[in-house]
Amino acid sequence: MATLLDKLWAAHEIKAEHGQSLLWVDRHLVHEGSHHAFAKLAERGLEVAEPELTFGVADHYAPTRNRDRIDNPQVAVMLERLEANCTRHGIRLFGLRDPRQGIVHVIGPEQGLTLPGLLINCGDSHTSTHGAFGALGFGIGATQVAHVLATQTVWQAKPRSMRIRFEGEPGVAVTAKDMALHWISQLGTGGATGHAVEYAGSAVRALSMEGRMTLCNLSIEGGARFGMVAPDAVTLAYVKGRPMAPLGTDWDAAEAYWQTLHSDTDASFDRDVSFDMAEVAPTVTWGTTPDQALPIGASLPDPARLDPEQAEAARDAMAYMGLTPGRPLEGTPVDQVFLGSCTNGRIDDLRAAAAVLQGRKAKVPGLVSPGSMLVKQQAEQEGLDKVFIEAGLEWTGSGCSMCVGMNGDLVGPGKRCASSTNRNFRGRQGKGARTHLMSPAMVAAAAVTGTLTDVRPLLEGRG
Amino acid sequence: MAGWTTHEGEAVVLDRRDVDTDQLIPARFMSASRAEGYGRFLLHDLREDDADFPLDRHPGASMLVAGPNFGCGSSREAAVYALVDAGIRVVVAESFADIFAGNAVNNGLLPVATPEAAALRAAIGQGAVPARVDLASRRLSVAGQELNFALSETAQAKLMNGWDDIDLTRAHAGDIRNFRDRRKADHAWAWPSA
Numbered sequence: 001m002a003t004l005l006d007k008l009w010a011a012h013e014i015k016a017e018h019g020q021s022l023l024w025v026d027r028h029l030v031h032e033g034s035h036h037a038f039a040k041l042a043e044r045g046l047e048v049a050e051p052e053l054t055f056g057v058a059d060h061y062a063p064t065r066n067r068d069r070i071d072n073p074q075v076a077v078m079l080e081r082l083e084a085n086c087t088r089h090g091i092r093l094f095g096l097r098d099p100r101q102g103i104v105h106v107i108g109p110e111q112g113l114t115l116p117g118l119l120i121n122c123g124d125s126h127t128s129t130h131g132a133f134g135a136l137g138f139g140i141g142a143t144q145v146a147h148v149l150a151t152q153t154v155w156q157a158k159p160r161s162m163r164i165r166f167e168g169e170p171g172v173a174v175t176a177k178d179m180a181l182h183w184i185s186q187l188g189t190g191g192a193t194g195h196a197v198e199y200a201g202s203a204v205r206a207l208s209m210e211g212r213m214t215l216c217n218l219s220i221e222g223g224a225r226f227g228m229v230a231p232d233a234v235t236l237a238y239v240k241g242r243p244m245a246p247l248g249t250d251w252d253a254a255e256a257y258w259q260t261l262h263s264d265t266d267a268s269f270d271r272d273v274s275f276d277m278a279e280v281a282p283t284v285t286w287g288t289t290p291d292q293a294l295p296i297g298a299s300l301p302d303p304a305r306l307d308p309e310q311a312e313a314a315r316d317a318m319a320y321m322g323l324t325p326g327r328p329l330e331g332t333p334v335d336q337v338f339l340g341s342c343t344n345g346r347i348d349d350l351r352a353a354a355a356v357l358q359g360r361k362a363k364v365p366g367l368v369s370p371g372s373m374l375v376k377q378q379a380e381q382e383g384l385d386k387v388f389i390e391a392g393l394e395w396t397g398s399g400c401s402m403c404v405g406m407n408g409d410l411v412g413p414g415k416r417c418a419s420s421t422n423r424n425f426r427g428r429q430g431k432g433a434r435t436h437l438m439s440p441a442m443v444a445a446a447a448v449t450g451t452l453t454d455v456r457p458l459l460e461g462r463g
Numbered sequence: 464m465a466g467w468t469t470h471e472g473e474a475v476v477l478d479r480r481d482v483d484t485d486q487l488i489p490a491r492f493m494s495a496s497r498a499e500g501y502g503r504f505l506l507h508d509l510r511e512d513d514a515d516f517p518l519d520r521h522p523g524a525s526m527l528v529a530g531p532n533f534g535c536g537s538s539r540e541a542a543v544y545a546l547v548d549a550g551i552r553v554v555v556a557e558s559f560a561d562i563f564a565g566n567a568v569n570n571g572l573l574p575v576a577t578p579e580a581a582a583l584r585a586a587i588g589q590g591a592v593p594a595r596v597d598l599a600s601r602r603l604s605v606a607g608q609e610l611n612f613a614l615s616e617t618a619q620a621k622l623m624n625g626w627d628d629i630d631l632t633r634a635h636a637g638d639i640r641n642f643r644d645r646r647k648a649d650h651a652w653a654w655p656s657a
Contacts, residue, residue, distance in 0.1 A: 014642045015635065018616045022635060024642055026653050036497060036540060046629070052655070061494075074494050118653060125538040125562055141540035141566035143628070151632045153639055157615070159561075189481055190532040190558055223535070225561045246652035254652035289481045289535075313480050406490050425485040425536060427508050 003161045003263040004230050005196045008136045012119045020155045023136075026118040028054045028148045029104050030091070032061045032078040034123050037145035038085040048089040050152040055113060056086040056093035057104040060406050062399030064369050067096055072408055089149075102372020102398040105129040105217065105342035109209070110372055112242025116231035116258040121148050126342050126422065128219040131228035132212035133235055134261045138225045159226060160194055160270040163263075165201035168277035173455045175352070176211035177344060177420070177439040179203070180218035181283040183275060185293040193223035195271060198263060203277045204229060209238040210348035217343045218422060221290040230262035284329055284452055285424045285437040287317030292424075296442070296454045299328045320426055321434050322414070332452040334436070335415040337366035337393070337443050338429075341403040344420035345371025349440040350379045353420075354387040356444035356458050363450030366393040366443075367409060369401040393447065405430050418446035464571050466625030467598070470552050472525030474594035474605050475517040476584045477506075480530030484563065487534070487542035501541060502548035518549070521591035526553040526605070528583050533574070534563025543570045553596055555603070556580050568618045571625065575603060575612045583608065598623050 002010075012023040028050075030037070041048070048054055061078040063070055070076040079096060086093040094101050100111065105126055108114040116134035120127060123145040130137030140154065148154050166179055184191065197219050199212070207215065212229045219227030229235075236255065239245050246254045263269075281295035292314070294300075300318065302325045303311040318325060323332070339345075339353050350370060368388045370376040376398055379385055385395045402409040403421040405428070411417045413432030420443045424435040436452060445455035492504040510516045518524060527546075533556040534542060543566045546554065554567070555575040564574045573596065577583075586592075586606035594605035598619060603610050620626060632639075646653060 014638055018620075020615075020617050022632065022639075024639075024646060033493065033539070035494075039496070044629070078494050113655060115653070117650075123538055125536065127538075139538040139562055141538050141543070141562060141569065143540060143566065143569035147628050147632065150629050151639065152643070153632060155617075155628055155632070157617075189535055190560075193532070193558060193561060220536075220562075223532070223560065244655040244657045247656050250652040250656065253650070257650070257652075289483075309480070316479075404490050406493070423483075423485065423536060425483045427489050428485045431489065431508050 001264055001267055003267045003269060004134065004198050004228060004261060005161050007261060008117065008119070009158055011117065012136065014153060020157050023119055023154050023156055025121050025148050025152050025154055026053060027108070027113055027120045028152070029057060029108060029120070029122040030054065030145065031057050031059050031104055031124065032082045034142070034145050035078070035081050035085070036142035037123065037149060040142070040146035041149055046150045048091065048149050051090040053152060054091045054149065056082055056091050057107060058082060058094065058096045058101060059103045060400045060404065062096060062101065062397070063407050064396035064399055064401050064409055067397060075407055099373055102375065103342045103345060103400055106345060106371035106375065109133065109213065110242070110374055112239060112245030115239060115245065115254070116235060116261055121154055125220045126217050128225065128227040129213050129217040129342060131226055132209060132216040133239070134228060134231035134258065136226065139220065159196040162192055162195035162197050162224070162271040163269040163273070164197055164199055165274040166199070166203035166277055167201045167274065168203060170203055170277050171281065173282050173441050173459060174277065174280050175439040175441065176207055176214040178280050178283045180215050181285065181290065181293045181437065182280045184218065184222040184291045185283070187222055187273070189221065189289050189291045190223045192219065195224050196226035196228065197224040199227065199229050201274070205232065208348055209234060210346040213346065214343055221422060231258050282439060282442050282455055284442065286321065286323060286329060287314065288320055288424055288426050290424060290437060292317055293437070294329060296330055296452065300325055302326050329452050330454060333416070333450060334364055334418045334446050334452065336364050336411065336417050337362070337447045338402040338417055338419040338421065339366065339440055339443050340369035340371065340401050341421040342371065342400070343422040344440050345369065345375065347375050347378050349420065350375070350384050353440040353444040354384040355462060356441050356448065356455060357391040358387050360391055360448045362392040362447035364447060366447050367396060367402055368393050369396050370398050372398050391447065402429055404428065411435070418443045418452065464625040464627065466623045467571065468623050469598070470525070470596045472552065472594060473521060473523055473591040474526035474528055474587060475521045475524040475591045476587045477517060477527050477529040478584055481532045481535055482529055483536035484534060484539050484542040485536055488539065488545040493539060493541045497544060500548050501544040502550070505545035505549040524591050525550050526555065526594045527551055528555040528580060528587060530580070531557035533559050535560040538562045540566045540570070543567050543572055547572050555583060568621055571622060573598070573622055577610060577612050579610050
């Protein structure tokens with residue numbers, strides 16, 4: 001009768017009081033942005049309760065180029081502060097010079113820090129990514145980060161349960177990114193607020209771990225702080241042998257326990273939604289919220305025909321984006337492209353983009369920032385770096401980069417960027433930047449044609 | 464942080480839905496230390512582009528009435544710091560993003576989620592109107608309208624007492640230690656192997 005959420009929650013609940021649970025935190029990931037939390041700790045003279053379960057990662061401000069001489073003093077200070085805080089509290093750090101450095105939500109899984117059945121916190125809303133393993137992963141604010149540092153616990157009200165099912169076979173070039181943008185466009189940016197989403201159905205089971213991470217990562221863009229997929233053979237095959245994954249009898253015990261981590265067949269959800277994969281096409285956002293998204297073959301909406309509540313937001317978004325109501329999305333010229341981020345910076349994503357770019361030239365400039373330095377290394381072993389470089393794109397180091405622009409990788413005012421990232425908010429990639437979210441293959445197609453383009457014809461005749 | 468029970472001030476309208484955290488505080492300002500004050504970063508880019516921005520027309524306002532899904536996006540608590548440091552004590556909207564609402568309460572900022580938000584925006588219009596909030600009775604008076612709002616017991620107690628979770632949690636130190644020891648005994652795999 002229990003849902004996966006129920007089981008994970010019960011396994012971490014230390015006590016419940018006034019509608020809130022005090023939960024045990026198995027992994028706490030901190031980054032440069034956690035400086036406010038460390039400052040709170042210092043103010044009160046508190047120590048980190050469990051340094052062994054706390055890990056530091058340099059990603060939000062990580063330079064993607066010229067790492068030996070950081071010329072932006074603001075960036076240098078943020079990196080130094082993280083290093084000093086980690087050293088001071090005995091926290092292991094994946095710093096800028098660590099060959100395993102990368103985006104926190106890419107390297108957690110890569111290092112085997114992320115496991116089924118764990119509760120994982122990070123001061124970042126895309127912590128929902130880790131739910132792809134059948135874990136409770138959720139983002140927290142600085143006050144809560146300080147609380148986890150000091151106590152290794154977090155107070156949280158249990159969310160309502162929601163299941164989103166995708167059934168059927170995906171069409172050509174339809175990826176986890178398209179599944180996510182599809183449900184968000186149908187249910188809205190607040191569509192899953194207050195809920196923990198469990199993704200299920202044949203099309204979810206068929207996803208690789210990379211795809212599941214993309215899907216769970218974007219849960220927050222539909223309002224859900226938690227996204228999760230029950231662990232299965234795909235999960236176990238990914239986790240086994242990772243550097244910090246359990247070994248020997250611990251592995252056996254873990255594996256036996258993980259088999260129990262699924263919603264019971266008769267479990268009921270507060271909300272249950274189902275989508276047919278036949279309805280999901282390669283999808284692109286046109287506006288300034290992730291739910292303003294359409295299949296690439298569609299035309300921009302006419303605000304006059306939308307309900308009044310949506311109409312003004314649509315008019316505003318189109319004015320900001322420099323788009324004309326009613327015009328086809330396809331063919332809209334772009335100024336640049338970006339491939340990377342915790343949403344779509346993994347090896348599968350780079351392979352999908354390279355499959356489109358192979359033997360072709362990009363008509364616009366672009367940046368490729370792998371999700372981690374190990375993803376970069378693997379891509380180079382596969383020769384993907386050459387595909388990107390020969391196409392005319394820049395192949396750089398790893399970090400949050402142009403998804404959030406904190407390290408100085410920015411999109412200029414009024415410039416239009418086809419981006420594999422997670423937020424098309426005003427100014428997200430830089431003041432006045434115009435962001436269109438899409439899958440890595442669709443970004444590659446935009447690079448090749450210099451416009452928003454349906455990738456499917458470009459894949460014809462390619463394996 | 465000091466608690467509060469009643470607040471009187473002026474309310475203005477921010478007539479937008481999905482006011483996201485990147486708008487509340489653009490990322491480029493977030494390396495500043497809190498001591499420098501975050502108020503000047505609040506809605507920075509929107510204000511720069513709008514000569515007639517409501518908060519600039521009425522700089523003394525302490526209550527914002529905005530559209531649905533306020534605070535969506537990132538977990539950056541800096542979005543709340545910007546509001547608080549600009550003197551905002553209450554935000555009223557149809558709905559709030561979960562992480563934002565939690566961060567708000569942790570910093571003495573009251574998020575009032577109410578379906579009446581649209582009616583309030585219409586009643587206030589372009590001006591600034593007197594407003595009053597009472598946390599104890601969960602009542603809001605603004606633009607001649609009186610309404611009750613929902614607020615969890617925990618959020619109410621934290622706002623009124625200025626409570627800090629760390630102090631509360633440390634009272635449970637024994638339970639936490641027992642839980643940890645039991646988990647380590649039953650689920651040793653849950654600790655990193657390297």
